[in-house]
Amino acid sequence: MALKETLFLVLLAIHLVAAAIWVGGLLFFIFAVVPAARTAPDADIPARLGRAFRPVAWVALGTLVVTGPLLLFIQGLGAAVLRLGFWRSPFGVTLGVKVILVVTVLALTLWHDIVLGPRSQMVSDPGPSRRVGRAIGLLSLVIFLAGMALAQGF
Ligand code: HEM
Structure with a gap:
């Protein structure tokens, strides 16, 4: 396998993980x-788990x-x-939509983590x-699907 091809597959694997x-x-x-958390509202579960997962999530987003x-x-x-x-x-349109959504998700995540949380x-x-968190989740799912479309060439 050519070096370029191998490098592409390695990058794609990292992107996917x-x-x-x-x-x-x-x-x-x-x-x-x-x-x-709805069944145990006093336990502060989302805030604690959110703080624990945050560094991992930011490294993942940065890697993407x-x-x-x-x-x-x-x-x-x-x-x-x-x-x-x-x-x-078609590839350019999908990429354009994807990049706009990624920028939106980055901005919403910063707002969520620094201000709203x-x-x-x-x-x-x-x-x-929670509402902004759901929006981030939904947009990220669309970005994921857009990525799959890009991998198919459109
Ligand atoms: C939240 C951020 C992102 C997520 C969740 C995401 C997700 C994905 C997924 C699931 C794939 C499909 C890979 C496959 O099916 O083989 C993909 C492919 C791709 N992504 Fe992303 N991605 C993100 C950010 C980005 C950004 C910022 C760019 C570039 C500006 C980008 C460029 C690409 C390209 C070019 C491909 C296609 C690679 C190919 O030709 O096979 N992605 N992405």
């Missing part, structure tokens, strides 16, 4: 941790943001993204941070 950790962690939080563009470069698409025509192709603890109202 990071995506599994990020999306899987979010969905576990939404569908297991938050419902569990680094390996994603590298996947483009290694396929020789680094210069192509500078052409307007690229963004009109600490505030919801202070005022004992987890509502806003």
